[in-house]
Amino acid sequence: MKRIFSRWSAQDLVVIGVFAAASKVTTLLVALAGGGMNPISLMGKNLVFTMLLVVMLCRVNRPGTLFLFTVINMIVSMLLLGASVTLLPPILISALAAELAMLAMRDSTSVGTKVLGAAVFDIVSKVGSLGLSWLFMRENPAMMLMVVPFVAIGYLGSIGGLFTGVKAVKELRHAGIIRQ
Amino acid sequence: MIRFENVTYTYPFAEKPAVRGINFEVRPGEVVLVTGRSGCGKSTLMRLANGLCPGWFKGRLEGRVLVDGKSTLELPLKDMSRLCGTLFQDPEQQFFALGVEDELAFVHEWRGLPAEETREKVRSFARSFGIGHILGQSIHELSEGQKQKVGLASIMSQEPKALILDEPTANLDPESTVELAHRLRMLKESGMAILVVDHRLYWLEGVADRVLVMKEGEVAAQGNFGLLKDDGLRASCGLRGWHVDDARPHLPESAAPAAESSQPERGFRMEGVTFAYKGQAPIFEHASAFLAPGVTALIGDNGAGKTTLARLMTGLNKAQSGRFFFDGAEIAASDLLRRVGVVLQNADHQLHMKTVAQELEVCLELAERLEKQAAKQKAREGREDAAAQQCPAVSRPRAEQVRELLELFGLEGLAERHPQSLSGGEKQRLVIACAFAKRPRVLILDEPTSGLDGENMRRIANALRLLAEHGACVLIITHDLELMKLSCSRALRLPLTAGKNTGPAPHNADKE
Amino acid sequence: MQASSVSSRFEAYAAESDSSVKMDARSRMAVSLFMSAVTVCISSVEGQAVLLVASFLYVLSIRRWKAVGIAYAFLAVMMCIAVLLTYGISLLTPIMPFSPRGIAVPFMRSAEMMNVVLPLALTCRIQELLTALKGLRLPFCIYIPAAVMIRFIPTFMHDIRQVAETLKIRGYSLTFGEMFRHPLMMLRLMFTPLLFRSLRTSEELGMAAELKGLESGSCFVPFRTQQWAKRDTALVLLAVAVAALALYVHFKFGTVPTRGMR
Numbered sequence: 001m002k003r004i005f006s007r008w009s010a011q012d013l014v015v016i017g018v019f020a021a022a023s024k025v026t027t028l029l030v031a032l033a034g035g036g037m038n039p040i041s042l043m044g045k046n047l048v049f050t051m052l053l054v055v056m057l058c059r060v061n062r063p064g065t066l067f068l069f070t071v072i073n074m075i076v077s078m079l080l081l082g083a084s085v086t087l088l089p090p091i092l093i094s095a096l097a098a099e100l101a102m103l104a105m106r107d108s109t110s111v112g113t114k115v116l117g118a119a120v121f122d123i124v125s126k127v128g129s130l131g132l133s134w135l136f137m138r139e140n141p142a143m144m145l146m147v148v149p150f151v152a153i154g155y156l157g158s159i160g161g162l163f164t165g166v167k168a169v170k171e172l173r174h175a176g177i178i179r180q
Numbered sequence: 181m182i183r184f185e186n187v188t189y190t191y192p193f194a195e196k197p198a199v200r201g202i203n204f205e206v207r208p209g210e211v212v213l214v215t216g217r218s219g220c221g222k223s224t225l226m227r228l229a230n231g232l233c234p235g236w237f238k239g240r241l242e243g244r245v246l247v248d249g250k251s252t253l254e255l256p257l258k259d260m261s262r263l264c265g266t267l268f269q270d271p272e273q274q275f276f277a278l279g280v281e282d283e284l285a286f287v288h289e290w291r292g293l294p295a296e297e298t299r300e301k302v303r304s305f306a307r308s309f310g311i312g313h314i315l316g317q318s319i320h321e322l323s324e325g326q327k328q329k330v331g332l333a334s335i336m337s338q339e340p341k342a343l344i345l346d347e348p349t350a351n352l353d354p355e356s357t358v359e360l361a362h363r364l365r366m367l368k369e370s371g372m373a374i375l376v377v378d379h380r381l382y383w384l385e386g387v388a389d390r391v392l393v394m395k396e397g398e399v400a401a402q403g404n405f406g407l408l409k410d411d412g413l414r415a416s417c418g419l420r421g422w423h424v425d426d427a428r429p430h431l432p433e434s435a436a437p438a439a440e441s442s443q444p445e446r447g448f449r450m451e452g453v454t455f456a457y458k459g460q461a462p463i464f465e466h467a468s469a470f471l472a473p474g475v476t477a478l479i480g481d482n483g484a485g486k487t488t489l490a491r492l493m494t495g496l497n498k499a500q501s502g503r504f505f506f507d508g509a510e511i512a513a514s515d516l517l518r519r520v521g522v523v524l525q526n527a528d529h530q531l532h533m534k535t536v537a538q539e540l541e542v543c544l545e546l547a548e549r550l551e552k553q554a555a556k557q558k559a560r561e562g563r564e565d566a567a568a569q570q571c572p573a574v575s576r577p578r579a580e581q582v583r584e585l586l587e588l589f590g591l592e593g594l595a596e597r598h599p600q601s602l603s604g605g606e607k608q609r610l611v612i613a614c615a616f617a618k619r620p621r622v623l624i625l626d627e628p629t630s631g632l633d634g635e636n637m638r639r640i641a642n643a644l645r646l647l648a649e650h651g652a653c654v655l656i657i658t659h660d661l662e663l664m665k666l667s668c669s670r671a672l673r674l675p676l677t678a679g680k681n682t683g684p685a686p687h688n689a690d691k692e
Numbered sequence: 693m694q695a696s697s698v699s700s701r702f703e704a705y706a707a708e709s710d711s712s713v714k715m716d717a718r719s720r721m722a723v724s725l726f727m728s729a730v731t732v733c734i735s736s737v738e739g740q741a742v743l744l745v746a747s748f749l750y751v752l753s754i755r756r757w758k759a760v761g762i763a764y765a766f767l768a769v770m771m772c773i774a775v776l777l778t779y780g781i782s783l784l785t786p787i788m789p790f791s792p793r794g795i796a797v798p799f800m801r802s803a804e805m806m807n808v809v810l811p812l813a814l815t816c817r818i819q820e821l822l823t824a825l826k827g828l829r830l831p832f833c834i835y836i837p838a839a840v841m842i843r844f845i846p847t848f849m850h851d852i853r854q855v856a857e858t859l860k861i862r863g864y865s866l867t868f869g870e871m872f873r874h875p876l877m878m879l880r881l882m883f884t885p886l887l888f889r890s891l892r893t894s895e896e897l898g899m900a901a902e903l904k905g906l907e908s909g910s911c912f913v914p915f916r917t918q919q920w921a922k923r924d925t926a927l928v929l930l931a932v933a934v935a936a937l938a939l940y941v942h943f944k945f946g947t948v949p950t951r952g953m954r
Contacts, residue, residue, distance in 0.1 A: 008833040010901035011236075011894075017840025018894040024841070025848040026883055033871075040875055048883055055887065059894075072837045075830075078724070079717060079821055080813060080842070086728040086805065135732050136801050140794035142778040142785075164876075168887060171534065175598035177891050236902055258905040266903050273893065274900035278843055282822060285915045287904045292911030299915050320846060338905075496857055522861050528892065529851060529885045530858045546863035600888040618863070 008068075012060045019056040020072045023049050042150060043157030050118050050161025051168055057114035058169050058178060063103060066117055070095040086136075090128025097124045111169055115162050122158035126151050181342045181373030182206040182229050182264070187243035189224060189233055198224040199397045202243075204390075206342065211364060211374045213384050213405075216394035217418035218605045218633045222377045223346065225394070228252070229375055230344050231260035248341055265340040269347040269631065271331030272319060280322070281306075281315040284334050301337050309333040323482045325356030332363070342373040349380045350631040353482065353659040354426060357383045379633045380662075381408055382424040393417050418635035424661045428479055431664070431671035436470040445508040447472040448493070448622045448653045453502030455492055463488050464499075467676035471622065471653040475644050475667045478657045480674025486657045489674065490624045493655070494520045506621060518550050521620030525627050527607035531599035536591060536610060539599050540582045543617035550618070585613045588643055590636070605632045612640060616647065623647060624655045629663045641667040717824035719924035720812040723750070723931045727808040730935040731801045736946025737793055740800040742938040747807035754811045763806055771799050793947070826914040836906070840897065847893075848886065855885050 030045040057065060070091055078085060098121035105113040130144075130151055137143040172178040187202040199221040206212045214222050227233040231252040234241050245252045248263050255263075268274050277283040281302055288298040306312045309329045314322065322330065328348065335343065345364075349357045361383050364374060368387070376384065385405055393401040393408075395417050401407055408414065408422035437445060448471040456462035463485040480486050491497040493504075495516030504511050506519065524530065533539040586592045589609040594602060599610060612628055625644075629637045637660070644667050648654050655672065658664060727747065734740055751760055775795060782790035821842050825835060859866055859881055871878045 010836060010906040011898035013833055013836040014840050014898040014901055015894040017837030018844055018890050018897065020837060020841040021844035021848055022886060022890040025845055025852065026886065029849075029852060030879075040872055044875060044879060048879060052887070052890075055891075059891065068833060068837065071834060072841055075825075075834070075838055076821075076841050076845075078721065078809070078812065079824060080845070085721075085725045085809075086732065137798040139735055139797040140778060140791065142781040142788040142790075143774055143795070143798060145781055145788075146774060146777050171598070172887075172891065174534070175601040175888070177600070177888065230903065232899060232902070236899055257902040258907055261903045261905040268896065268900070273896045274903070276839060276843060276897075276900075276904075277822060278846070282916075287906075289915055290904070290906055290912055292913050295913055295915045298913070302915070320850075494861065496860070517860060518863070524854060524858060524861075526851075526854060528889050529854045531888075532859075532881050532884050543862060550863045614862070 008062070012062060012065070013068075015056065015060050016065060016069050016072060019052055019059075020069055020076070023052045024073065024077065026052070039153045042153050043160065046122075046154045046157030047161040047164060050122060050158045051165040053118045053121070054111075054114055054162065054165025055168050055172065055178075057102075057117055058111055061109050063099060063108070066098050066102075066121060067092075067095040070121075086132060087129070090132055091125055094121045094125035094128055097121070111166060115166060118165065119158075119162055122155065122161075126155045126158070181208050181248060182375060183244075183246040184225075184228070185244040185246070187228060187241070187245055189228055189239060189241050191224075191233075191237060191239045194239075197397060199228070199394075202228075202399060204392060204399070204402065206373045206375050208341070208371045208373050209368055210389045211368050211376060211384070211387055212390045212392065213381070213388040214375065214377045214392045214394060215379060215381060215408075215417075215419060216400070216633075217635060218379075218603055220394040220417075221397040222394055224397075225392075226266070226344055226346055226375065226377045229342075230264050230266045231255065231257050235260070261340075262338060263340055264342040264344060265335035265338060266344045267328070267331050267335060267346065267348060269350050271327045274331060275319050275327075278318055278320075279315075280311065280317050280319060280330055283319060283330060284315075284337060287334065287338055305333045305337040309336075323356075324351040325353065325359070325482075328352065328356070328360070336367075340372075342375070343367065344375045344377070346377050347379065347631055348376065349378060349383055351627070351659075354428075354661055357659075361387050379420055379631065379637075381420055381422050382661075385423065393419070414634065418633045420634035420637060421662055424665065426661055427665040427668065428477070428661075428671065431477060431479075431668055434470060434472060434476045434670040434672045436472075445505075446651070447507065449505040449508075450493065451503045451505070453492060453499045455488065455497065455499045455502075462500075464492070464676060467502075469672055469676055471655055471672065472670070473651045473653050474648045474669050475654040475656060477664050477668040477671045478655055478674070479671045484674040486674060487626065489676070490522065490626065490655065490657060493622065494522045494624060496522070518554060519621050521615040521618045521623040523612050523615045523623070523625040523628055525630075527604070527611045528600070530611045530614065531607065534598060535596050536586070536599055536602070537582055537595040539610060540585055540613060540617055541578055543614040544578050544581055547618040581617070585616060588616070588646075589613045590639055605636050608632060609636060609640065612643065616643070620652060622653045622655070624657070626657045627659065628656065629658065629660045634662075637663055638666065715811075715815065715927060716827065716920050716924045717812065717821075718827060718920065719927045720808075720815070722928050724808045724812055726928075726931050726935060727804060730938060731804050734938055734942045734946075735797060736942045737796055737800070738946045739938045739942025740797055740804070742934065742941050743804045744800050744807075746934040746938075747804045751807040751810050754815055756810075756814050759814055760810060763810060764803075767799070767803060767806065770802075771795075774799070823914075823916060826912075827917050827920075832912070835912070836901075844893065848889075851886060851889055852882065855882055 026048045027045040030041050030048060033041065053066070053069075056069065074088055074091060098117040101120040102108055102113050102117040105116065107113060130147065133147045134144060137147070169178060183205045184202045188197050188200045190197040202225065204212070214225055216222055224233060227237065228241070228245050229247070231247070233239060235252065235257045241253065247255070247260065250263075252260060275283050276286050284302045284305060285298050288301055293301070302315070303312075306315055309332065311326065311329050311333060314326060319327065319330070348360060352360065357380075364376075364387050368374060376388070378384070388405050391403060391405055391407050392399055393413060400417055401413055405422070408419065413419070414422070436447070436449060437443060449469070451468045452466045453464050453468070454462055454466055455464045469489070478486050478489065488497060492499050493516065495513055498513060502513075504513060504516060511519065531539060533542055582595075586595055589612065591606065591609060591613065594606060599607065602610065608628065608631070612625065615623055615625075629640055632640065641663055644654050644656070656663065656668060727743070731740070731743055734743065754760075778788075778795060779790050782788055822839055825838055825842075830838065856866060864881065866878075
């Protein structure tokens with residue numbers, strides 16, 4: 001256990017922390033600015049989150065990055081923003097699934113692998129949040145019909161985020177900020 | 181203490197070395213100043229001294245850099261940091277905590293010092309740096325001078341033998357600069373070896389024992405402070421002045437023309453402005469100010485409301501009461517933003533596009549759109565736009581205008597570069613060029629030359645003068661005494677009082 | 693720009709003084725964790741009612757009437773929409789009949805979760821959050837990024853406000869309509885500077901971390917920690933007692949809504 005914890009450099013940890021802050025602030029602001037439930041802001045916040053995720057994964061080329069990012073995000077969200085702890089299990093399972101998917105790829109450092117990781121994270125977390133909704137609303141299945149469109153719209157934003165993530169990485173390379 | 185022996189260093193992915201054949205030494209109790217044009221290799225020199233090159237940046241190092249007799253290649257960065265402390269240009273960027281006390285304790289907590297010892301260190305260094313009264317504050321509430329003291333106290337509490345300062349005065353007001361010089365003198369007397377990398381030179385007169393002038397990665401000249409008095413050397417290496425007089429007390433007040441003047445009023449006026457932040461005492465109460473065409477310096481102590489005044493003049497903050505006039509004609513506060521240009525401090529926040537040329541093109545397009553909107557509004561109201569006659573909308577091709585702006589700010593070769601890949605000085609010039617694209621009647625600039633070398637500082641001063649000659653009112657908020665001396669012809673001093681800086685009611689005070 | 697008001701609202705909210713009894717963040721987290729497990733297990737209105745009353749008293753104890761009021765108003769709006777929609781669905785699909793009890797339980801759960809997370813979020817001021825994290829004795833690889841995240845949330849809020857102002861100065865229209873018409877362009881304009889800023893900040897802070905001698909395996913000794921007090925133990929025990937009572941009521945008197953499951 002100690003070996004897992006001790007192989008991170010301060011530099012990588014700082015990048016994860018900064019991106020966790022950036023993603024939290026941007027998604028919060030997009031959601032609040034658009035009124036939370038409107039489809040554009042729902043898509044926008046998922047798009048920005050996934051884009052930042054792809055860029056961060058390209059910046060910190062290390063297995064476990066996504067999992068750590070998720071843990072940090074959840075701890076701070078819980079303490080500061082009142083995120084529900086019930087979200088923790090599906091999100092952690094999504095992060096683990098994404099890590100395994102990235103590890104399974106032959107070239108674990110390519111942008112394609114990072115995009116795959118973000119895609120797996122997005123889809124599993126969306127399925128997980130539907131499962132969680134079912135747990136909370138199982139007494140009234142009709143309510144699930146209301147949740148599904150919102151999750152689906154959010155997922156469309158996540159798919160858009162994968163493309164913008166790749167575009168952002170290209171732009172960062174053009175600017176000389178990411179080199180691989 | 182810090183010794184460079186025939187050092188040549190090349191960054192990864194770079195074709196040629198950033199610095200070549202460097203030999204010098206900083207002995208205990210000595211202050212050495214490294215200066216030169218932007219991109220001359222000063223920062224690389226600093227990174228070599230604290231081990232970041234090649235420890236962090238990787239790359240290829242030839243020759244040896246020794247700190248306290250040990251090669252930086254042999255020492256891990258963690259151990260290097262105990263020998264040699266580094267203070268960045270923006271100390272806030274190296275803070276890990278949100279509170280001052282937590283920041284001072286941070287390093288010691290992670291070094292495993294017993295809690296009582298950490299508390300004692302925090303107390304004693306806060307006392308010696310005079311920051312005891314701000315220990316409970318958030319780092320976001322501090323002035324630049326206070327941030328620097330916190331950063332320096334945090335470094336000194338680790339008791340290093342050498343200290344490296346990266347452009348320490350770039351964000352400091354003249355008073356804090358004098359205080360820093362005094363502190364460096366004290367540290368020098370205590371035997372500390374100090375390496376200062378800076379564009380501003382005057383404040384180190386009597387402090388620096390030796391000066392290294394860099395040019396294109398090599399040491400162009402080395403000697404005592406007197407070396408900087410050579411005008412030829414300063415011109416060829418793009419340096420700032422070695423001695424700067426404080427122009428602030430001598431600048432005439434920015435006042436409106438006398439009541440009996442037959443000339444129509446020219447310039448920007450605000451009258452009876454009252455403003456307070458929510459739940460706080462008013463910063464301005466029935467305050468008035470006048471800006472004539474030309475370059476005016478906005479002078480006031482920290483916290484006097486310089487930035488707030490600039491925000492009120494641009495319409496970014498809404499005054500609780502007050503009126504605004506252009507050339508004697510009243511303008512609604514909601515229209516101010518369309519007529520006033522502002523250059524905020526952080527250039528990074530103001531660049532959005534993929535190339536430098538695109539950035540300028542978009543600004544020109546938006547400016548044209550604003551002008552068209554204004555013209556339409558005037559047409560609806562059946563009035564002619566006197567202002568538009570003074571600054572006629574330019575109908576030349578946009579590409580030509582972009583080229584002119586690039587030339588004016590010395591950015592010709594960078595048109596296809598990504599704006600975020602530019603150096604700090606280049607970005608600064610680009611955002612000012614973007615503000616020029618708006619052809620503003622009033623342009624307000626917040627610290628436009630912090631961190632710029634002499635050549636680029638003069639370039640900006642010239643551009644501002646040129647804009648002023650075309651009838652614009654330029655207001656500069658700056659701590660840069662050299663810029664003030666070069667470009668400002670008058671001053672607007674804070675605090676503003678009711679009736680001050682203002683003449684009688686305007687001749688043609690029709691509602692615009 | 694709405695984002696700027698959102699940002700200032702957030703900062704004001706984060707900086708508001710805490711007038712309630714000071715509790716350790718760990719005890720509040722434990723209550724939150726415990727409640728989330730219990731609320732999922734109980735599906736009867738009676739059992740949920742016990743949890744709702746107890747958690748409501750808990751949220752009132754922080755004495756942040758306005759914030760709690762806003763949260764409940766939001767929940768009420770959501771509930772009204774849900775009632776209308778599920779009623780509509782029940783008319784269209786007879787296999788999903790409308791049942792007031794069926795709709796009550798999910799919303800009671802939501803209210804309970806809100807009641808236990810609000811005390812955590814509203815009493816944990818951003819500046820004290822690091823002290824709370826220190827108290828959790830997290831390993832280096834979790835503490836450092838979490839500390840950095842907390843450190844940069846206010847900075848990025850401020851940055852976004854500045855970016856929005858810059859866009860206004862340039863002449864962009866930042867209205868809701870414009871965002872609706874050109875969402876991608878708006879996202880680019882707002883967030884490109886932030887993306888670059890994040891990367892630059894992480895580079896500079898990473899260097900600073902190295903220069904401060906931070907590395908994994910360092911022995912961390914906090915110079916100030918929040919103390920676990922008797923009242924924290926009492927809070928956790930009280931939560932356990934309430935959960936036990938709720939489970940007892942659920943199994944003894946509980947009526948599970950139609951189509952629901954235990």
